Amino acid sequence: MKILVRRTGALGDVVMATPVVRRLRRENSYARIFVQTAYPDVFKDNPHVDMVLPGEGGERVPINRLVDLDLAYERRPDMHVVEAYMLEAFGDTGERSDRRQELFFDRSSMSGIAGKGYIAVHAAVAGWRNRTLPRDTWKEVLHRLNVAGLSVILIGTERDAIPGYLSFLVPDIHAQARLIQSCVCFVGSDSGLLHVAGATDTPIVGVFTSARPEYRLPFREDCAAVVPPGLDCLGCLARQPVPSTTESCERGDLACVGAVRATDIVDAVLKLIL
Secondary structure, X not given: XXXXXXXXXXXXXXXXXXXXXXHHHHHOOOOEEEEEEOOHHHHOOOOXXXXXXXXXXXXXXXXXXXXXXXXXXXOOOOOOHHHHXXXXXXXXXXXXXXXXXXXXXXXXXOOOOOOOOEEEEEOOOOOOHXXXXXXXXXXXXXXXXXXXXXXXXEEEOHHHOOOOOOEEEOOOXXXXXXXXXXXXXXXXXXXXXXXXXXOOOXXXXXXXXXXXXXXHOOOOOOOEEEEOOXXXXXXXHHHXXXXXXXXXXXXXXXXXXXXXXXXXXXXXXXXXXX
């Protein structure tokens, strides 16, 4: 039997597809499992996957079953992404203990980071403006963490850079996961690296605006905190016509990203690590 799982993008959504692949392998031990995605590195060294196919074009294989997760969450924006995937694939939302996302990477400590109490900060310039906090907010977060006696390291890619701070800006997902694993905390907005961080053992602080945290925060038994804006319109994404695939704002002014306070982000970090 050959099973194809399709989740083209984006990065965080692909990472959240890993519990589905793990369950498919457990329930179909003799099947060959293929994954089609634009983020093949998510499944690097994944023992549940036989082959990763390009997201668009490229090699195709004959299959017996298609598990198409593209638009599975977008059609169900009032559910957690992983639960929406499970429902699409299995007809149920699965057990909570089976919903944690996973990456297979070297978990040994990175020299120069482990033991020095670094906070990994992803000051994301996200694809959607309503998930991109102002640079001044992130600069204040970095300053306040330094004042609290904490060292910070910026992660992500070059577009996320803030001059003057130690940075690890590379596109390698597994290298980023290894660095996060070596830090005492991760903090970032609802973007791909939040979900990469969710596959580590490091405490995480997620900042949410257009999506409600209960629909996207990585499943962790503990060591996870959220920072929302103080606005009633939090999570407007779930109230948009489905499938919800484009940036939108009920108010029309993107107030949510400006309403997130740097002090709240820093307080959430301190509560997790102190």
